[in-house]
Amino acid sequence: MHPLITTLRFLLLSLPLLAHAGLPQSSNVPGGVVVLQLGSTSAIADKPQAWFEDRPVLVTADEGQWVAVAGLPLDSIPVMHELKVQLGHESVLLPFDIRPKAYPEQYVTLKDTSKVELSPADLARAEREIAAITELKQHWRDAPDTDLDFIQPAKGELGGRFGARRFFNGQMRKPHSGLDVRAGSGKPVVASAAGVVLAVDEYFFNGKTVFVDHGNGLITLYCHLKRFDVKVGQTVRKGQRVGLVGQTGRASGPHLHWSVVLNGAMVDPELFIAAPQVNDGKAAIRSSVRGEPVEP
Numbered sequence: 001m002h003p004l005i006t007t008l009r010f011l012l013l014s015l016p017l018l019a020h021a022g023l024p025q026s027s028n029v030p031g032g033v034v035v036l037q038l039g040s041t042s043a044i045a046d047k048p049q050a051w052f053e054d055r056p057v058l059v060t061a062d063e064g065q066w067v068a069v070a071g072l073p074l075d076s077i078p079v080m081h082e083l084k085v086q087l088g089h090e091s092v093l094l095p096f097d098i099r100p101k102a103y104p105e106q107y108v109t110l111k112d113t114s115k116v117e118l119s120p121a122d123l124a125r126a127e128r129e130i131a132a133i134t135e136l137k138q139h140w141r142d143a144p145d146t147d148l149d150f151i152q153p154a155k156g157e158l159g160g161r162f163g164a165r166r167f168f169n170g171q172m173r174k175p176h177s178g179l180d181v182r183a184g185s186g187k188p189v190v191a192s193a194a195g196v197v198l199a200v201d202e203y204f205f206n207g208k209t210v211f212v213d214h215g216n217g218l219i220t221l222y223c224h225l226k227r228f229d230v231k232v233g234q235t236v237r238k239g240q241r242v243g244l245v246g247q248t249g250r251a252s253g254p255h256l257h258w259s260v261v262l263n264g265a266m267v268d269p270e271l272f273i274a275a276p277q278v279n280d281g282k283a284a285i286r287s288s289v290r291g292e293p294v295e296p
């Protein structure tokens with residue numbers, strides 16, 4: 001057996017990787033992120049390449065180790081999966097399991113029923129936009145490195161959590177694809193990390209939205225904005241304002257909906273922030289249970 005393969009098998013026994021500063025928390029569930037060690041940077045000179053379900057996966061160096069950071073789609077089947085890894089001339093399959101997770105249910109009442117039962121024209125618009133957004137989520141830009149140590153993009157209590165199975169006016173809709181932060185209309189929304197503005201547009205469900213591309217398949221979305229402060233192609237610093245909190249699109253009140261996309265998969269943004277900037281922990285738990293305001 002090739003020594004590299006032996007090393008990889010040995011490393012697998014130590015999964016999941018403990019939390020490291022700068023890396024997201026490893027959570028091998030649908031909608032989670034799996035962090036897998038690929039070997040030491042001193043032993044493997046060239047950055048390895050990795051693929052999950054034929055999509056390229058982010059690889060970075062952390063504390064002398066190459067690590068793959070893969071997003072796991074919410075509809076992943078909880079069985080053994082594998083990451084394809086290229087280490088120089090060596091091609092290796094790295095198995096890992098995805099465990100089931102039961103996300104909570106959320107019930108939301110919207111007075112504006114036109115955002116729940118769509119007219120034929122709105123339905124056609126929403127379908128076009130979903131196709132455009134799906135394409136943006138697949139965007140890949142090679143970058144020398146990617147900052148994975150995110151800051152919460154708006155200050156406020158956390159509201160609707162990622163993955164919640166949602167019912168609008170009693171009707172089941174898609175699970176919540178991001179994290180809601182309660183903040184007043186007009187409060188600043190900042191970039192979670194440095195990147196390039198990939199898209200700026202207004203959508204039926206997401207409202208005014210900014211996409212920031214952080215490189216290597218990591219993209220963040222800031223939705224329901226009142227105003228845009230950036231343009232497509234603009235470089236943004238971590239913490240730079242991209243817009244203002246609003247309630248455009250399907251929203252029952254002003255708040256920020258923040259989504260994180262990794263290798264095309266919407267994943268839980270809370271895995272990327274060390275400590276959520278919550279003003280009052282008890283209030284955050286209450287608002288999470290109540291589950292308002294929320295949207296797509």
Ligand SMILES: [Zn+2]
Pocket residue numbers: 160176178179180256257258294295296
């Ligand atoms: Zn939301």
